[in-house]
């Protein structure tokens with residue numbers, strides 16, 4: 501059981517496309533709420549009107565190509581709006597924040613996926629975010645093939661989802677590598693049935709927060 505006397509925490513959910521982030525984001529929010537805490541659910545790219553407009557640009561296709569560096573700058577422009585207008589104010593009011601993707605996605609997608617040097621992302625991250633980072637990050641992990649199959653079935657593909665399988669493999673590996681570097685990460689095997697995934701998530705929250 502999560503103790504309702506604790507201050508709000510910032511929880512992020514990460515993973516490649518098709519691993520079931522959305523349903524687990526809502527599951528986590530319900531767990532937190534059922535324990536007597538106020539919680540908001542938000543997402544990146546997005547989370548404020550300006551950041552959602554930037555999301556539209558990021559996911560759309562134009563006649564000109566979107567440079568990797570442009571993606572990076574747009575993501576951080578939206579992220580700054582999101583952090584300053586939504587995430588920090590909620591945390592300051594003692595609310596919990598559950599966010600579908602955050603900075604780790606930039607290291608995975610723009611770093612490993614697009615090939616931008618990690619040091620460059622570190623630099624902009626430090627400049628835009630300072631020391632601000634999630635308290636806990638759940639990485640939903642599944643083989644790229646299985647996740648890919650799910651996307652193909654379910655959705656109209658956006659600009660990023662249209663990338664090759666090898667792009668998502670690099671992203672998956674980057675997430676797994678980052679997970680080894682800090683105790684804030686928990687890797688959950690998302691190829692298991694949803695009930696098993698949720699029970700693992702429940703244990704992570706129960707034990708650590």
Ligand code: TMP
Pocket residue numbers: 517543544545575600601602603604605606607609610660661
């Ligand atoms: P999703 O939130 O619906 O999964 O879609 C957002 C897309 O944006 C997804 O393909 C991952 C991508 N993305 C990045 O490339 N970098 C980032 O930093 C974030 C937050 C998302």
